[in-house]
Amino acid sequence: MTVVVVTDSSASLPAGLTADLGVLAVPLHVLVDDREIREGIDDYDIDYGSSQVTTSAASPGDLRTAYEQALELSDGDGVVAVHISRQLSGTWEAGRQAVRDMDAADRIRLVDSLSAGLGTGLPVLAAARRARAGEPLDVVYDSAVAAASRGRAFIVVNRTEQLRRGGRLSTAAAFFGTELVTKPIIQIVNGRLELREKARTRSKAFTKLVAAAVDAAGEDGAAVAVQHLGAAEAANTIAGQLRDLIPGIREVIIAEFGPTLGVHLGVGAVGALVVPGGCG
Numbered sequence: 001m002t003v004v005v006v007t008d009s010s011a012s013l014p015a016g017l018t019a020d021l022g023v024l025a026v027p028l029h030v031l032v033d034d035r036e037i038r039e040g041i042d043d044y045d046i047d048y049g050s051s052q053v054t055t056s057a058a059s060p061g062d063l064r065t066a067y068e069q070a071l072e073l074s075d076g077d078g079v080v081a082v083h084i085s086r087q088l089s090g091t092w093e094a095g096r097q098a099v100r101d102m103d104a105a106d107r108i109r110l111v112d113s114l115s116a117g118l119g120t121g122l123p124v125l126a127a128a129r130r131a132r133a134g135e136p137l138d139v140v141y142d143s144a145v146a147a148a149s150r151g152r153a154f155i156v157v158n159r160t161e162q163l164r165r166g167g168r169l170s171t172a173a174a175f176f177g178t179e180l181v182t183k184p185i186i187q188i189v190n191g192r193l194e195l196r197e198k199a200r201t202r203s204k205a206f207t208k209l210v211a212a213a214v215d216a217a218g219e220d221g222a223a224v225a226v227q228h229l230g231a232a233e234a235a236n237t238i239a240g241q242l243r244d245l246i247p248g249i250r251e252v253i254i255a256e257f258g259p260t261l262g263v264h265l266g267v268g269a270v271g272a273l274v275v276p277g278g279c280g
Helices: 015-021 060-073 091-100 118-132 137-150 161-166 171-176 202-217 232-245 259-265
Strands: 003-008 024-026 029-032 035-038 053-056 078-083 108-112 152-156 183-189 192-199 222-228 251-256 270-276
Touching: 003 060, 003 118, 003 137, 015 118, 024 060, 029 259, 053 259, 060 078, 060 091, 078 091, 078 118, 078 137, 091 108, 108 137, 118 137, 118 222, 118 251, 118 270, 137 270, 152 202, 183 202, 192 202, 202 222, 202 232, 202 270, 222 232, 232 251, 232 270
Parallel strands: 003 024, 003 078, 078 108, 222 251
Antiparallel strands: 029 035, 029 053, 152 183, 152 270, 183 192, 222 270
8 A cells, every 4th residue: 555544542443444454553541540551452441430540642652653654564655644533632733743753744644533433433444445445645635534524423421420520521511400310412523522412311312313323424325333332232223223214324333432432431322423425
């Protein structure tokens, strides 16, 4: 390939898929007491409800190492690096710092996915498939930017306490009142987490989640991903509903949220992520 695609572990793509497409993933970090866990590399047993668990972006050094490796693997054209929204993590900024200090900076393009989880992973797929087809750097970069700009992400969480604690959700969370009797649906807009609506029960929240994803997908086919943390049965059910309801659906990927997102979303979270037009 003339272009190699790099991402970070929060993209949540299945390892077999990234290996097949030659994508390099840089691990983000979870800090549990005095222990640092590298997402996707180290074994972990995390209490997602603990206030002692925090997350950390990839360092400029880690990213520089990955970019340099990708440059060596590329056939002369360059690297496209697609990372979690800069509004949610310092990883994109760390990547910018890494590139600034590299001699081959003109051969590395950074993309803010404007999303997280498979909301980042789907633009990675769009870029990697173009790269595998032998497309030049500008085409690979543009495909990632286009997929990121079209992408929509919706997530049902059991409680917003962890999002509030981590500062990832605005104080508008008070709109939901008593969380014991409401289930919030959040969305990612321009890279930021926003509260979309509420439901009184989990089943009604899932119905609203599916409706939002179907509406966002449009009529011309879409790439779809469903993510969850400890809610495989619900994720599979929602994936089946989306297959039935979205016309011309291109693909459906199901995966768990990794620990760096799980710390903020909490157990039981389920997300639906769509890219209208697909990622081919």
